[in-house]
Amino acid sequence: MTKTSSKNTLERARQVLEIEAQEILSLANRLDDHFVNAVQLILHCDGRVVVSGMGKSGHIGRKLASTFASTGTPSFFMHPAEASHGDLGMITSNDVVIFLSNSGKSDELLSILPVIKRIGAKIISITGNSDSELARESKIHLSAHVSQEACPLGLSPTASSTASLALGDALAICVLDQRAFTAEDFARSHPGGSLGKRQVVRVRDIMRDLDKVPSIKEDALLSDAVLEISLKGLGFTAIVNPHSEPIGIFTDGDLRRQLSKKIDYEKQSIREIMNKNPKTIFDDQIIIDAINLMDFNKINGILVVNRENKLVGAFNMHDLFKAKVI
Incomplete structure (x- = not known):
């Protein structure tokens, strides 16, 4: 042409x-x-x-x-x-x-x-x-x-x-x-499509259970974070306080950025390099809320908490694809 x-x-x-x-x-x-x-x-x-x-x-x-x-x-x-x-x-x-x-x-x-x-x-x-x-x-x-x-x-x-x-x-x-x-009314007439699932599926329905979620204590070291990320394969680890409340998150992207620095993995405190105030979502929210939150913040994974703000799960984009909600 x-x-x-x-x-x-x-x-x-x-x-x-x-x-x-x-x-x-x-x-x-x-x-x-x-x-x-x-x-x-x-x-x-x-x-x-x-x-x-x-x-x-x-x-x-x-x-x-x-x-x-x-x-x-x-x-x-x-x-x-x-x-x-x-x-x-x-x-x-x-x-x-x-x-x-x-x-x-x-x-x-x-x-x-x-x-x-x-x-x-x-x-x-x-x-x-x-x-x-x-x-x-x-x-x-x-x-x-x-x-x-x-x-x-x-x-x-x-x-x-x-x-x-x-x-x-x-x-x-x-x-x-x-x-x-309402969105819930719409979902009832679209049970087979991703549009409908987004409105009826709750976060707790697709999140990974707590025993499968990477999590370390706030006094942990960078080496502990690397091991936890590797073992659980979610792409990040939560950092929690003694009350099981997430106070930070450390991702594999953060790890790559640390590779250019001369640090001692066995001595570097995770508290000093973690992302503070991580994005979280309640386990009883509908999944579309999570999708919107992840899209807005351009993140690939998110921590799930209950109404007492205690860590109860997590999921990433792969879990959303697997659940066929996106």
């Missing part, structure tokens, strides 16, 4: 991103009470949120249904073509149906709209055409109109599908917010 073609590619990419970003910002500025009413309708829905759309709108709809379901709102996607062949039986009068169609003229949606209204389900439509039949026949219509597509031909849904996706995400997040949906 020549420099000229590479430059043109980057310019086109930036243009696409800028167009789509501008359309989303324009959409944000147009939000009104219709959006608030849509949030309230979903929030007070006694049934489920059923999302439907054809083509690219269908792909957006599947993602939206998944987002609602994972954030505390029972939801599923219904293909409009399959709906007229029996799947309408999945809809009840307690449900809210969200239709997505950029034109607002999708025949597949319009053909099932009267049946859904007879069932008694409430309809929210997200379209790019406020004058469309779908918009007029819905209980609540949300405009996802865009002034231009990112596609230079103006044919492929690009900015319009992005706008619908962003508007749908805004709906789901506002409903989540008003439900007071």
Whole structure:
């Protein structure tokens, strides 16, 4: 690829991103009470949120249904073509149906709209055409109109599908917010993923037990620290006072830095060269707290204490990988 073609590619990419970003910002500025009413309708829905759309709108709809379901709102996607062949039986009068169609003229949606209204389900439509039949026949219509597509031909849904996706995400997040949906709630619907594990796994669930944690007394020597680090293989050793409270930490990195110094390993006091006030975490905290603490302080291991500040365990990045929480 020549420099000229590479430059043109980057310019086109930036243009696409800028167009789509501008359309989303324009959409944000147009939000009104219709959006608030849509949030309230979903929030007070006694049934489920059923999302439907054809083509690219269908792909957006599947993602939206998944987002609602994972954030505390029972939801599923219904293909409009399959709906007229029996799947309408999945809809009840307690449900809210969200239709997505950029034109607002999708025949597949319009053909099932009267049946859904007879069932008694409430309809929210997200379209790019406020004058469309779908918009007029819905209980609540949300405009996802865009002034231009990112596609230079103006044919492929690009900015319009992005706008619908962003508007749908805004709906789901506002409903989540008003439900007071918590990280623990999220984890219950994501038990198999690292995101969920981070919210339910406690530090004590993955930490190494105290008998496997390198630990030396505060009056120990550097030679004792080297031996303890080597024996336990955690990459560091805790230094504790007579009450088993960690007052320092000495890592293999600290050891390497000491190699350039002329010191006597059998005489050098660990208290003089240890890192004082080591970072610790309580054993009953969730693991995401530990991950954030380690990321913020750029450390690879951490000491675990109980609520009496006594050393009870430790772990490093390898333990986090092994537990599949990162």
